[in-house]
Amino acid sequence: MILGLDECITCAGMPNIGKRICHFEVGLAAGFAESFLSRRVKAYETKCNANGEGTCEVKVEF
Ligand SMILES: [Zn+2]
Known part of the structure; x- marks a missing residue:
C-alpha cells in the first residue's frame, strides 16, 4: 500500500536538504x-x- 502525503506535517515548506525526514x-x-x-x-x-x-510517499508492506 502506498500513501501519498501532499502536505506532510514534518517537511511541508522545507527546502531540499537531501534527506528523507518524515519518520x-x-x-x-x-x-x-x-x-x-x-x-x-x-x-x-x-x-x-x-x-x-x-x-512525500510512505510505503506500507503487510
Ligand atoms: Zn515528508
Whole structure:
C-alpha cells in the first residue's frame, strides 16, 4: 500500500536538504495499519519533499 502525503506535517515548506525526514509520518502510517490489521507491518518512506522529490510517499508492506 502506498500513501501519498501532499502536505506532510514534518517537511511541508522545507527546502531540499537531501534527506528523507518524515519518520513521524511513517510511524503514524505503520501504527494505523497495525491497529487496523492487528499485526506487524513494515513501513518506510519512498519519497520526501525534503529530499527534492516534490511530495512525500510512505510505503506500507503487510
Ligand atoms: Zn515528508
